Amino acid sequence: MKTILVTGASSGFGEATARRFALKGWQVIAWARRLDRMEAWRQALPAECAERVHLQCVDIRVADQVQAALADLPVAFQAVDVLLNNAGLASGKDPVHEASMDDWERMIDTNLKGLLYVTRAVSPGMVARRSGHIINIGSIAGKESYPEGNVYNATKFGVDGLTRSMRMDLVRYGIRVSQVCPGMVDTEFSTVRFHGDRAKADQVYQNMAPLTAEDIADMLEYMILAPAHVNIADVLILPTAQASATIVHREG
Ligand code: NDP
Ligand code: 8X3
Numbered sequence: 491m492k493t494i495l496v497t498g499a500s501s502g503f504g505e506a507t508a509r510r511f512a513l514k515g516w517q518v519i520a521w522a523r524r525l526d527r528m529e530a531w532r533q534a535l536p537a538e539c540a541e542r543v544h545l546q547c548v549d550i551r552v553a554d555q556v557q558a559a560l561a562d563l564p565v566a567f568q569a570v571d572v573l574l575n576n577a578g579l580a581s582g583k584d585p586v587h588e589a590s591m592d593d594w595e596r597m598i599d600t601n602l603k604g605l606l607y608v609t610r611a612v613s614p615g616m617v618a619r620r621s622g623h624i625i626n627i628g629s630i631a632g633k634e635s636y637p638e639g640n641v642y643n644a645t646k647f648g649v650d651g652l653t654r655s656m657r658m659d660l661v662r663y664g665i666r667v668s669q670v671c672p673g674m675v676d677t678e679f680s681t682v683r684f685h686g687d688r689a690k691a692d693q694v695y696q697n698m699a700p701l702t703a704e705d706i707a708d709m710l711e712y713m714i715l716a717p718a719h720v721n722i723a724d725v726l727i728l729p730t731a732q733a734s735a736t737i738v739h740r741e742g
Contacts, residue, residue, distance in 0.1 A: 491542075494714070495519040495570045497550055497608055498577030500527035502677030503627065506703035507574060507710050512539045514711075519567055521548040521559065522577065550577050550604030556611050569619060572714055573612045575605045576627045580642040580683040594641045601645035602652075609656065617663045623714060624660070626653045628671040630726060634735040642683075646671075657723065666721040668713055673728035674738070675701040697740035698731040 494511050498504035500522035509531055512518045520528050525547040532543045544567050546559045560568075578601040582593035609624065616622025631639055632646030650669065657667035680691035694700075706727070713722045731739045 491515070491517055492571045493517040493519065493567055493569060494572040494574060495521065495608075495612060496574045496576060497521045497548075497604075499545075500524040502576075502679060503672075503675070503703050503706040503710070504574070504576040505531055506707040507576070508543070509535065510707045510711055511714075512543050515539070516542070517567055518543045519563065519570065520545050521550070523547060523549050550608055551599040553607045556604075556607045560611050568615070570612050570615060570622070572623045572625070573608065573616075574625050574627070574710065575608060577604060578627060578645075580631075580679065582685070583638045583642075583683055585638055586640045589638075589640060597641050597645050601642075602648050605649065605652070613656075613660065613665070616665050617660070620664050621718075622660075622663075623666040623668070624656065625668045625670060625710065625713065626656075628653065628669045630671055630673045630728065630732075630735050633671055633726060636735040639735070653724070657721075668722055669724045670706065670709055670713070671724070671726045672701060672706055673726075673732045673735075674698075675703065675706060677703050697742045698738055699729055701727065701729050 494516055496504050496508040496518065499508040499520035504522070508518050508520045512535055520543060522528055525545060528545045532540050532545060535543065544564065548555050548559045550556060579597065581596045582590055605626065613624065626649050628649045629646040631643050632650040635643040653667060653669040660667055674695065676695050680694045681688055684690040709725060709727055716722055
């Protein structure tokens with residue numbers, strides 16, 4: 491039985507993908523800080539799927555929590571086949587001379603340092619087993635900068651650079667390293683970015699059809715289930731109405 495570890499499994503793409511793989515009969519290790527949110531979707535699964543889901547409350551910004559969670563895994567969950575480095579956030583959208591340094595620290599600590607802590611902890615097992623698949627969630631924001639994106643852009647450009655280098659480090663061990671870079675997806679992302687201002691978040695997706703978390707889970711499922719000799723290395727996935735980070739066609 492295969493095992494996937496999903497970070498950020500309490501919402502958005504992480505939740506959709508964790509649920510998807512649980513329903514496909516995989517063992518799922520689901521990490522996030524909001525255990526209650528993960529417990530809610532786990533309990534809604536058929537019992538035989540729910541029992542294969544192992545939830546852990548982990549703040550990926552804390553290296554000790556990451557290590558302790560892995561050390562606590564039941565034996566049956568210890569061999570991680572797929573690591574989905576998904577947990578991340580934008581915090582704020584302000585010009586560089588006005589932005590909050592707390593927002594900057596939060597994004598750097600989560601999107602870069604957290605992703606690194608998880609990867610450093612999980613990848614040695616993959617190396618020892620000479621197999622595995624690591625998928626990093628990047629963004630169109632890691633391919634193109636945009637005004638007021640500054641530190642979010644920097645973290646996602648960082649993920650892009652890390653993904654390429656990780657692939658080089660791990661290729662000799664038969665480990666696939668991939669990246670998915672979505673454009674606009676309607677999740678809790680914008681509400682988090684605007685510090686809970688739902689009205690401001692809704693404006694982001696006004697008069698256009700954004701992607702959904704299920705669209706991203708479809709892509710991830712395709713990448714993960716591709717034959718072992720196929721690595722879909724880097725995918726930019728946009729809503730049809732989006733042409734670039736800043737060009738969005740809105741009806742009306
Ligand atoms: P959501 O806000 O819906 O989900 C983010 C997830 O990350 C939550 O489960 C949250 O869980 C988790 N998370 C945040 N901080 C931490 C932390 N310190 N430790 C553990 N988990 C954490 O957003 P999305 O699903 O949209 O975002 C997922 C990824 O996709 C992010 O990396 C984001 O940057 C990226 N992305 C999003 C796009 C979009 O338009 N939505 C487009 C391109 C990329 P909890 O709060 O419970 O800890
Ligand atoms: C999220 C997409 O365009 O808001 O990474 O940066 S965007």
